[in-house]
Amino acid sequence: MTEDRNRARFSYDGLERTIHEKARLGLLTSLVSHPKGLSFVDLKRLCDLTDGNLSRHIKVLQDAGLVTVEKGYENNRPHTHCTITAEGQKQFFDYLAVLEKIVKDATQDAARPAPATPPKPVV
Amino acid sequence: MTEDRNRARFSYDGLERTIHEKARLGLLTSLVSHPKGLSFVDLKRLCDLTDGNLSRHIKVLQDAGLVTVEKGYENNRPHTHCTITAEGQKQFFDYLAVLEKIVKDATQDAARPAPATPPKPVV
Numbered sequence: 001m002t003e004d005r006n007r008a009r010f011s012y013d014g015l016e017r018t019i020h021e022k023a024r025l026g027l028l029t030s031l032v033s034h035p036k037g038l039s040f041v042d043l044k045r046l047c048d049l050t051d052g053n054l055s056r057h058i059k060v061l062q063d064a065g066l067v068t069v070e071k072g073y074e075n076n077r078p079h080t081h082c083t084i085t086a087e088g089q090k091q092f093f094d095y096l097a098v099l100e101k102i103v104k105d106a107t108q109d110a111a112r113p114a115p116a117t118p119p120k121p122v123v
Numbered sequence: 124m125t126e127d128r129n130r131a132r133f134s135y136d137g138l139e140r141t142i143h144e145k146a147r148l149g150l151l152t153s154l155v156s157h158p159k160g161l162s163f164v165d166l167k168r169l170c171d172l173t174d175g176n177l178s179r180h181i182k183v184l185q186d187a188g189l190v191t192v193e194k195g196y197e198n199n200r201p202h203t204h205c206t207i208t209a210e211g212q213k214q215f216f217d218y219l220a221v222l223e224k225i226v227k228d229a230t231q232d233a234a235r236p237a238p239a240t241p242p243k244p245v246v
Contacts, residue, residue, distance in 0.1 A: 006168070006169060007168055007169075007171070008168075008169070008170070008171035009153075009169050010149040010150070010152050010153040010169045010170045011149055011169075011170050011171035011172075012145060012148065012149050012152075013171075015145045015148070017145070020143070020145060022135065022138045022140070022143060025135065025138070025225065026133040026134055026135050027133070028229075029133050029135075029225055029228050029229045030132070030133040032229050033228060033229060033231075045129070045130055045131075046129060046130075046131070046132050046133045046134075047131070047133045047134050048130070048131035048134035048136075049134075092229070093229075096225075096226055096229055096230070099222050099225065099226055100226055102148065102152055102219075102222065103219055103222055103223055103226075105152050105156060106151075106152045106155050106156060106215070106216075106219055107219070108156075
């Protein structure tokens with residue numbers, strides 16, 4: 001019974017790979033905290049990415065329907081603006097809930113006092 | 124000045140790839156919450172991994188000095204026991220601090236009320 005309940009307890013299936021990748025996690029965090037969106041120039045600076053990496057990761061997020069990209073001009077110079085979609089916000093907050101669960105799982109159990117007797121060595 | 128302060132604000136360099144990978148994140152969370160360690164059989168079940176994936180990821184964690192593996196026998200059957208190291212605990216808690224920062228960054232700013240005026244379209 002206990003065994004069944006604990007099955008896959010630490011598998012964290014909600015850590016969807018599109019979001020979990022380090023650079024994309026930074027991009028989505030910056031976009032979710034800037035509801036009006038951010039320019040490519042700002043994203044590059046905030047997430048410390050090269051042009052190539054930024055374009056590649058934004059394309060993955062765009063293909064997954066998590067962000068939209070508008071290309072235009074500002075002061076006669078090409079300007080690209082990126083915004084998180086409603087679906088992107090939803091999926092990102094679902095993902096954040098898994099991160100919170102990991103932090104909780106790790107800290108609540110790890111905070112338990114060590115057992116009085118040392119662990120039995122495996123022979 | 125503000126621009127410099129915000130440079131790389133969302134780059135989250137502390138998301139060390141050895142730990143950030145989804146399966147290894149589950150393995151370390153389960154091990155940090157079981158200070159006496161866990162058997163391979165338990166880890167397989169708790170993290171929902173195949174034998175091959177479990178061995179591969181444990182090897183990565185072992186090579187990085189984050190876990191130790193003891194092979195022995197229990198009731199005349201091969202038994203493998205895995206424990207997080209002190210260094211593993213330290214690195215994992217450093218990593219968790221970055222996860223907590225992401226959750227904070229995403230939720231505190233996203234919770235701001237939307238601006239009264241709609242965002243200016245990019246033309």
